[in-house]
Amino acid sequence: MRTMSKISVHDRWKFKSNRTVRSNHQFVQTAAASSSSSECPRTTTSTRNATANSSSSNSNMALERQVRMKIAGKRDLEKDKEAQYWIEEVLGEKFPAGVLYEDALRDGLILCKLINKLEPGAVAKINTSGGQFKMMENINLFQQAIKKYGVPDLDVFQTVDLYEKKDIAQVTSTIFALGRACYKHPEFQGPFLGPKPADECKRNFTEEQLNAGQTIIGLQAGQNKGATQAGQNIGAGRKIIFGK
Numbered sequence: 134m135r136t137m138s139k140i141s142v143h144d145r146w147k148f149k150s151n152r153t154v155r156s157n158h159q160f161v162q163t164a165a166a167s168s169s170s171s172e173c174p175r176t177t178t179s180t181r182n183a184t185a186n187s188s189s190s191n192s193n194m195a196l197e198r199q200v201r202m203k204i205a206g207k208r209d210l211e212k213d214k215e216a217q218y219w220i221e222e223v224l225g226e227k228f229p230a231g232v233l234y235e236d237a238l239r240d241g242l243i244l245c246k247l248i249n250k251l252e253p254g255a256v257a258k259i260n261t262s263g264g265q266f267k268m269m270e271n272i273n274l275f276q277q278a279i280k281k282y283g284v285p286d287l288d289v290f291q292t293v294d295l296y297e298k299k300d301i302a303q304v305t306s307t308i309f310a311l312g313r314a315c316y317k318h319p320e321f322q323g324p325f326l327g328p329k330p331a332d333e334c335k336r337n338f339t340e341e342q343l344n345a346g347q348t349i350i351g352l353q354a355g356q357n358k359g360a361t362q363a364g365q366n367i368g369a370g371r372k373i374i375f376g377k
Contacts, residue, residue: 207300207302208301208302208305209302209305212302212305212309213234213301213305214234215326216234216305216308216309216312216326217234217237219308219312219324219326220243220247220308222324223247223250223251223324224243224246224247224250228243234301235295235298235301235304238295238304239268239295239296239298240268240271241260241268241269241270241271241272241274241275241295242259242260242261242271244271244272244275245259245271245274245275245278246259247275247311248275248278248279248282248311251282251311251315251318251321252278252281252282252318255278255281255282256271256274256275256278259271259274265296268296269292269296272292272295272296273292276289276290276292279307279310279311279314282311282314282318283314283317283318284307284310284311284314285310288306288307288310289307289310290303290304290306290307291303308326309326309327311326312325312326312327313326313327313329313330316329316330
């Protein structure tokens with residue numbers, strides 16, 4: 134009986150031990166499943182964010198392409214050639230051979246020479262060497278000089294339009310505005326660029342003429358100082374028939 138009692142105690146301990154192991158194993162599986170399920174939303178969220186960022190980047194690139202195409206569509210190569218020919222005629226020298234129109238103007242050197250030809254001393258110091266800051270300084274000096282020469286501020290291109298070639302059409306438009314401003318300087322004998330702008334026609338009236346204008350009666354408003362449109366019939370009258 135003692136032997137059987139010892140065996141039964143041993144079996145009982147073994148059963149508890151196996152039960153504990155199974156319980157621990159189930160706990161580990163449950164924890165792993167819980168951890169896996171908690172990481173899924175993070176993965177999904179990061180994936181959604183990456184997709185959103187990619188979509189936003191693509192839309193920005195598409196918008197930038199549309200803007201570039203629109204700006205490129207504004208450019209008129211014939212006007213570019215006309216502006217280049219005018220600059221060459223004023224300076225008495227040709228653009229560098231094999232160099233594109235926008236590349237020849239990019240350092241601002243030719244533009245500074247141009248305004249100095251129209252207005253001697255407009256740009257006191259022209260940078261003939263140096264890095265990009267010196268080139269951009271030439272462009273800024275040209276812009277300031279042509280404003281003083283008479284080109285409206287709204288007609289002057291931005292520095293990046295030329296240096297970064299963002300809007301060459303606006304650069305050409307500024308050169309044409311400079312050509313129009315030349316007409317207002319009698320000391321400049323040509324050649325000119327573009328048609329001559331219309332002169333302002335200013336009229337001065339005397340006090341007597343202004344007072345005489347107040348006695349004129351106009352009927353456009355319907356009544357003026359006792360005058361009315363009463364009795365005037367224009368077109369067929371409206372007929373109202375009763376009883377039908």
